[in-house]
Amino acid sequence: MKTCTSKRANIILLTGGIILPLVVFLISLCIGRYPLAPGEMLKLLISPLTGQDTAASSSYVVFWLVRFPRAVLVLLAGGALALAGTLYQNVMRNPLVSPDILGVSAGASLGAAFSIVVWNSNPQGTQFAAFSGGIVAVFIAFNLAKLARGERIVGLILAGVIISSLASSGVTLLKYLADPLQQLPAIEYWIMGGFYTADWELVRSVLPSLFIATGIILSLRWQINVLSLGEEEALALGVRVPLLRGILVTAATILVASVVSVAGIVSWIGLVVPHIVRTMVGNDCLKSIPLSISVGGIVLLTADTLARTITTSELPISILTSMVGAPFLAYLLWNVGKGNSSLKKR
Amino acid sequence: MREKYKGIEVNNLSLALNNKLIIENSSFAVESGGLCVLLGANGAGKTSLLKALAGFLQPAKGDIRLWGKNITSLTRKNLAQIVSYVPQNHQLVYDCSVLDFVVTGRTPYLSVFSTPKRQDKILAFQALEILGIEKLAERSYLKLSGGERQMVLLARSLTQETKIMLLDEPTTFLDYSNQHLLMETLQTLLRRKKITVLVTLHDPNLALEYADQIIVIGENQILADLNKKEESFIIKIEEVMQRLYGAEVRIKKYDDRLLVLREREQENIMSRVV
Structure with a gap:
């Protein structure tokens, strides 16, 4: 019986983890304002290998300079957000925690708004300011939480709420001060988020940080499992809890800050995808942590493909993720009553 | 060489919780291969004392030596290889199978970046077998009864293969026969493996039946430290x-x-x- 369940888990991991993202990726490459037939898409995909000179054609430009980097960026972003979400829900021992619980999104918004209003900066400047804002916000929240003796997790969540609300009021202040014709819309669009600016440059700018942070989290996944048993339990099992928690929060913050700095605030992915993953393979971090990367990528790529195709002009992606995420959470709540939801405690 | 060390040695220990002194200037020792029962009224500080021995609670004063080593000189991981702690009850937020839970007892022997291997799972299963609860292996941890959960927690403690076991009221939720099964298991284990067991109990009869040594705490100090063999x-x-x-x-x-x-x-x- 045991081998049977583990075989089933392996099938889920293989299809959900590798095959499905690949399929969604390829489909997404075909769909858009400039539709590509699957055959044409595949031809374009292997064109660098065959050396066929198609660089001049418009389909080549659409495919290699617009759609492909965008799909890659979205996959990375979805994976990063979902991974951070799964991590936080385990580290904080709370299934309703999202990865911006420590104020990373609010801090990044403040950084972005600041750079737009005060420095009138270019997109690269805004990206950098947002990334730094997110990191600084979490750093402050993490240290603020030390004031709460005893229950560390409650302290962390409260500190996150405090820092988030301070940063939001800062954003509002900057909006009030902003030039209403240029800067105010820039702030609003930035916060709404989206991947319409995606290009290879953007992919390259986030790839190293995402890669390193993901590597750290993946290699510590057993320790995360033990940490999710509770602080005293983990201590009793020889885990250096404060150090481990510090490393994990840092890695998760780098993930989310990187994504937010290129795509604005993409809501719900980090909260909902961990639940989807838990219904698939259970709570074991050895499986749920790697799988959440793939599922996050699939969900966000689907949402982004819809965002850029269902209307003639592009929809902000958070509208779609919220429209799907909120009802999904309601469905989970409904299931709590039936006793089989991943939300269920005890 | 080893035999000359006591399993647990506590010297002039003072413990404080929220700036309130709960144990003051107390000393005691437990032999290796001895079963020591800690008795005391509710709120006397039994759990705090266990937590101090497990290294969760920093003593306000005094020192604690486990198997001859001062606990402040040990890393968290080394400490977890020497002493295991069974909490009174434990709640999980995310469910898992009993076997997966028991395997976490192998954590002190894994490097930070690795995951449990087949051998670790075998050890975990053997611990379940020792306690006669191998049927629970595939069950969901959250669906266990309080008594089953205490047996599973003990199984994890066995999987940790420590020289010292600290148990906080392990018999609370157990029925009469399981209370005795648990105590007998502890007794057999420590006779065979020369480990040291410190356990808090509320039932004085269980204490009298199984203890080699009984320590009673109250009024912020040790009221009695008696050996069953003494006159x-x-x-x-x-x-x-x-x-x-x-x-x-x-x-x-x-x-x-x-x-x-x-x-x-x-x-x-x-x-x-x-």
Whole structure:
């Protein structure tokens, strides 16, 4: 019986983890304002290998300079957000925690708004300011939480709420001060988020940080499992809890800050995808942590493909993720009553 | 060489919780291969003392030596290889199978970046077998009863293969026969493996039946530290029990075993009923 369940888990991991993202990726490459037939898409995909000179054609430009980097960026972003979400829900021992619980999104918004209003900066400047804002916000929240003796997790969540609300009021202040014709819309669009600016440059700018942070989290996944048993339990099992928690929060913050700095605030992915993953393979971090990367990528790529195709002009992606995420959470709540939801405690 | 060390040595220990002193300047030692029962009223500081020994609670004063080593000189991981801690009850937020839970006991032997191997799972299963609960292996942890959960927690502690086991009221949710099964298992284990067990109990009869040593705490200090083999043990323990549980408590001898009973004062009870 045991081998049977583990075989089933392996099938889920293989299809959900590798095959499905690949399929969604390829489909997404075909769909858009400039539709590509699957055959044409595949031809374009292997064109660098065959050396066929198609660089001049418009389909080549659409495919290699617009759609492909965008799909890659979205996959990375979805994976990063979902991974951070799964991590936080385990580290904080709370299934309703999202990865911006420590104020990373609010801090990044403040950084972005600041750079737009005060420095009138270019997109690269805004990206950098947002990334730094997110990191600084979490750093402050993490240290603020030390004031709460005893229950560390409650302290962390409260500190996150405090820092988030301070940063939001800062954003509002900057909006009030902003030039209403240029800067105010820039702030609003930035916060709404989206991947319409995606290009290879953007992919390259986030790839190293995402890669390193993901590597750290993946290699510590057993320790995360033990940490999710509770602080005293983990201590009793020889885990250096404060150090481990510090490393994990840092890695998760780098993930989310990187994504937010290129795509604005993409809501719900980090909260909902961990639940989807838990219904698939259970709570074991050895499986749920790697799988959440793939599922996050699939969900966000689907949402982004819809965002850029269902209307003639592009929809902000958070509208779609919220429209799907909120009802999904309601469905989970409904299931709590039936006793089989991943939300269920005890 | 090893035998000359005590399993647990506590010198001039003071413990404080929220700036309130709960244990003051207390010293005691537990032999390796000994089962020591910690008795005390609710709130006397039994759990805090266990937590200090497990290294969760920093002593305000004094030092603790486990198997000859000062716990402040040990890394978290080394400490977890020497001492295991079984909490009174434990709640999980995310469910997992019993076997997966028991395997976490192998964590002190894994490097930070690795995951449990087949061998670790085998050890975990063997621990379940020792306690006769291998049928629970595939069950969901959150659906266990309180008693089953205590047995599973003990199994994890066995999987941790430590020289010292600290158990916080491990019999609370167990039925009568499982209470004795647990205590007998502990006794067999420590006779065979020369480990040291410190366990807090509320049932004085269990303590008298299985303990080699009984430590009683109360009024912020150690009220008694008695060895079962010492002279006039019965008189001394009766005195302590009376102090702890009231003047009506008597120790009776039944065959070669000791029982704690409460002397009934017939008239009093009758007058209360009427």
